Amino acid sequence: MDRNRFADIHCSVSRAAGVAADPWTLLILRDLFLGLNRYEELRRDLGIATNVLADRLDRLVADGLAERHAYQDNPLRHAYRLTPAGRDLYPVLLTLLAWGDRHRSEGGPPLRLLHADCGHPAVPSLTCSHCGGALTPETTTAAPGPGGRAAPGTALVPGRLPTSLGPA
Incomplete structure (x- = not known):
């Protein structure tokens, strides 16, 4: 998958997904947050192929997410x-964790946060x-941001947004 193609879509979700929305990348980030930080630890924990792990770690470094x-x-x-x-991706992982616990966990959550x-x-x-x-779909609305514009990947979005936020 060519994740660089998402960089041209004028959307923060798209650009973030191009960097982090790969299952192996998310699992490596999870392990880094849990304190596993050596190549061999990551390989053993994830059971990931060495070439895939090396590629994802290289991308994390190149994208400025890890050193x-x-x-x-x-x-x-x-x-x-x-x-x-x-x-800064910690809230993203926590949100995925909470969703997985609610919708994909059999026998209860495999990990508890304290x-x-x-x-x-x-x-x-x-x-x-x-x-x-x-913040839920029912309690939020989207409004144009200072960097917003109609562009590939967001061609229809501006027409769905209100024209102003009202009082600031």
């Missing part, structure tokens, strides 16, 4: 650390940064 750091010189071995851009501040189990949810209310 390589040598932890051994002879032979040279690297660990991978998430960059701030990579860490909130470090209170120690309680946590279920990821999206909330408004202003009022804290839940």
